[in-house]
Amino acid sequence: MSTAMIEARGVGKRFGANEVLRGVDLDVGRSEVVCLIGPSGSGKSTLLRCINFLEAYDDGEVRIEGELIGYEKASDGKRRPMGARRLREMRREIGMVFQHFNLWPHMTALGNVAEPLKRVRKLAAGEAEERAMDMLKRVGLAEKAEAYPSRLSGGQQQRVAIARALAMQPRLMLFDEPTSALDPELVGEVLEVMRALATEGMTMLIVTHEMGFAAHVADRIAFIDQGRILEQGPPRQVFHESSEPRVRQFLQTYHDRNAF
Amino acid sequence: MHPQVILHSLGYLTQAAGVTLALSLAGIVLGFLVGAAACIARLSGRRWAAALGAAYVSIFRGVPLLVQLLFIYYFLAELGFNVPALVAAVGGLALASGAYQAEILRGALNAVPRGQSEAASALGFAPVDVWRRILLPQALRISIPPLINEFILLLKASSLVSVVGIAELTRVSMNIATMTYRPLEAYVGGGLFYLAINLCLSGIGLLAERRFGKAGAI
Numbered sequence: 001m002s003t004a005m006i007e008a009r010g011v012g013k014r015f016g017a018n019e020v021l022r023g024v025d026l027d028v029g030r031s032e033v034v035c036l037i038g039p040s041g042s043g044k045s046t047l048l049r050c051i052n053f054l055e056a057y058d059d060g061e062v063r064i065e066g067e068l069i070g071y072e073k074a075s076d077g078k079r080r081p082m083g084a085r086r087l088r089e090m091r092r093e094i095g096m097v098f099q100h101f102n103l104w105p106h107m108t109a110l111g112n113v114a115e116p117l118k119r120v121r122k123l124a125a126g127e128a129e130e131r132a133m134d135m136l137k138r139v140g141l142a143e144k145a146e147a148y149p150s151r152l153s154g155g156q157q158q159r160v161a162i163a164r165a166l167a168m169q170p171r172l173m174l175f176d177e178p179t180s181a182l183d184p185e186l187v188g189e190v191l192e193v194m195r196a197l198a199t200e201g202m203t204m205l206i207v208t209h210e211m212g213f214a215a216h217v218a219d220r221i222a223f224i225d226q227g228r229i230l231e232q233g234p235p236r237q238v239f240h241e242s243s244e245p246r247v248r249q250f251l252q253t254y255h256d257r258n259a260f
Numbered sequence: 261m262h263p264q265v266i267l268h269s270l271g272y273l274t275q276a277a278g279v280t281l282a283l284s285l286a287g288i289v290l291g292f293l294v295g296a297a298a299c300i301a302r303l304s305g306r307r308w309a310a311a312l313g314a315a316y317v318s319i320f321r322g323v324p325l326l327v328q329l330l331f332i333y334y335f336l337a338e339l340g341f342n343v344p345a346l347v348a349a350v351g352g353l354a355l356a357s358g359a360y361q362a363e364i365l366r367g368a369l370n371a372v373p374r375g376q377s378e379a380a381s382a383l384g385f386a387p388v389d390v391w392r393r394i395l396l397p398q399a400l401r402i403s404i405p406p407l408i409n410e411f412i413l414l415l416k417a418s419s420l421v422s423v424v425g426i427a428e429l430t431r432v433s434m435n436i437a438t439m440t441y442r443p444l445e446a447y448v449g450g451g452l453f454y455l456a457i458n459l460c461l462s463g464i465g466l467l468a469e470r471r472f473g474k475a476g477a478i
Contacts, residue, residue, distance in 0.1 A: 052382055084387075092384035102379035106397050116383040119393060161379075168383060 005030050005065060005172050005203045006051055012059030013046055013227075020046045022227040023060065028172070031201040035214035038224035039250060044207045045099075047224065048174050051205065052094045053087060064090060065171070092120055095165030099177040101157045103149040103164075109136060110145040113164045121168065135163035139193050155186030159193055172203035179210055211254045215239055223247050265445035266452075269436045276432035277453040283428060284415040287353030288361075291414070292407075294354055295361030302366060313362065320359035326420050328352050333424045349421035357414045364410060368402040369395060401472045408465030412458050429453055 006028040013021040020043045028034050036044040049055035051062055053070035062069050069090050071079040103112050113132035117123045123131070136142050139159040149157050158178055165173060175194065179187040191213050198204055198217050208214055214221055215235045222232035223244070231244050242248055266273070301313030320328065333348040343351070372395055380390045419430035427435075433450030437443035 054378060054382055088384040088386065091382055094382070096379075096382040098375060098379065100373075100375055102373075102375035104376060104379070104394055104398075106401065115393065116380075116385070119386075119389045120384045165383070 003030065003065075004028065004063075005032070006205065007063040007066075008047070008051070008060065009063075010060035011047065011050055011057050011062060013043075013050060013055065013057045020227050021050070021057065024224075024227070024229055026222060026229060026232075028203060028205055031203055032219050033198045033202075033204045033206070033217055034220045034222060035218040036205065036207045036222050036224055037209070037211070037214060037250075042224045043227040044224050045176050048176050048205060048207050051174055052091050052096055054096075056081070064094065088120075092168060093171045095168060095170035095173040097158070097161050097165055097173065097175045097178045099180050101149070101154070101161045101181075103157055103161055105149050108146050108148055109141060109152065109160045112149070112160055113167050116164065117167055131167055132163070135167040136160070138166070139163045140189075153186055154182045155189045158182065158190045162190070162193055162197075166197075172205065173197065175204065175206040175208070177207050177209065179208070211239070211251070223250070225250075262442060262445055265436070265440050265442045266449035269440075269446070269449060272432050272436065273429070273449050273453055276427060276429045276450075277457065279427060280415065280418055280429040280454075281457060283349055283353060283421060283426070284411065284418045286350045287357050287414055287418065288407075288411050290350065290354035291357030291361050294358030295363075295365060298358060298362035299365040299369070302362070303369065317359045317362050320356050321363075325352065325356045325417050326423065328356055329420060329423055345424045345426055348424050349418075349426050352421065353414060353418060356417070357410060360410050360413075361407065364403050364406045365399065367406075368399040371402050372398045404468050404472065405465060408461060408468070412461050415457060415461070416454060 004027045006026065008024055008026040011021050011024040011026075012019070024043075024047055026034075026047070036047065038044050046055055050057040051064075051069075053062070056070060061071075067090065068082075070082055070087065072082040072086075074080045103109075104115070107115060110129060110132050113135050114125075114128040117128035117131055118125060121128075133142065133145060136145050139162055141156060141159055141163070144152060144156060144160075149160070152160065162178075178194070179190050182190065187210065191210065194204070194206070194213075195217055206214070206218070218235055220232060221235050221238040223230050223238060223242075223246075225246050231238055231242055231247050238247065239251060242251070298313040298316050301309040302317075304310060329348065329352040332343055332352050333345065336343050336348075376394055376398065377390050380394050385394070418428060421428060422431035422434070425431075429450050433446045436449070437446035440446065
């Protein structure tokens with residue numbers, strides 16, 4: 001049994017004729033923070049969505065703590081989609097935060113965080129709301145508990161979404177461009193929550209365009225282009241010592257922007 | 261113009277308005293069940309069920325309600341199925357309205373962003389909870405205005421069931437016109453009742469939108 005939290009081996013994914021992922025290998029260890037960077041359309045988000053099988057990968061394997069997600073061996077030796085119940089059990093342990101928050105607009109902030117605890121963890125209403133309130137406190141939004149998402153800023157909505165995922169006490173967290181839909185001035189509050197989470201030892205896989213955040217918080221950076229991981233390593237190596245021309249070219253724009 | 265004709269027939273008209281309202285209410289409620297079933301069939305992903313749902317919608321939206329009513333009442337009788345007038349009327353209204361309501365519901369479900377159910381799936385929700393707690397509450401909220409609109413249309417279309425001999429508002433207005441030789445007054449009276457009921461319905465619709473709109477902005 002491996003102890004890696006996520007092990008992806010030769011992951012391939014096609015949308016029709018479009019090959020989005022071409023044999024991606026990626027490991028994420030316990031308490032490790034890995035940032036996926038790369039140009040738009042490079043397959044970063046698709047890779048992230050394959051980890052919790054929101055997107056069904058076609059080739060290769062994704063293992064969560066050693067267990068294959070999404071498929072199981074059939075008696076004829078081939079693999080078939082895994083049972084829906086087992087997939088749900090695995091997804092419970094994997095928190096996910098989306099670019100567009102995906103809060104449920106017909107529930108309050110507290111309702112959004114408590115709902116999965118009631119439906120999935122089967123907690124009683126009182127207990128669920130108590131834990132939900134604790135989570136909202138943790139992301140600094142206790143006073144917004146009764147507010148509906150439409151009354152919250154983007155940054156607040158994303159923090160509620162993080163609280164919703166955290167309340168489930170996941171073993172790892174996936175972040176799909178969590179700050180890309182935010183006004184620049186609201187990015188900081190979300191990154192602050194994520195930084196705290198990393199410090200507490202949460203395993204995190206983050207698709208992001210926030211290079212500063214990636215450089216400071218990530219243990220490792222993986223650069224994806226055209227469905228392949230071109231380079232991965234500690235931030236210093238990828239950001240400053242890469243010999244890959246594509247990586248240097250991509251990062252040049254960020255260096256330029258920070259020059260003034 | 262002799263307004264007293266309307267005043268004298270007020271009792272009949274009120275009673276007939278009650279029949280119209282009851283018929284339409286039964287039609288819209290049963291139609292909702294039929295429509296929901298047709299909508300589920302269309303979205304089920306099973307090819308034969310989807311085809312069946314689509315065929316139902318095309319036929320009952322494509323054939324005039326009057327023709328449907330005449331078909332149910334007269335043609336089925338010819339085949340030996342003696343359908344009581346009331347059953348034919350309510351059944352006809354429900355089947356016709358169900359076709360429209362199926363499309364209203366389908367449109368509303370499609371209007372709920374994909375990320376809504378995706379977030380629930382990622383958290384490990386069972387499909388039944390995704391539907392019950394996430395998709396349906398939002399879809400129903402989106403459908404309130406078009407469903408109220410459909411109710412108003414159905415209430416007016418219910419005048420057609422006079423052809424199977426039910427004493428609803430239009431039929432009774434016709435009778436009053438014949439008996440009093442005052443068609444203008446009789447139809448003005450009937451029309452005012454339709455208008456009054458529909459204004460109430462719009463009001464209820466506005467209240468419902470305001471009540472749910474507070475929480476529901478997407």
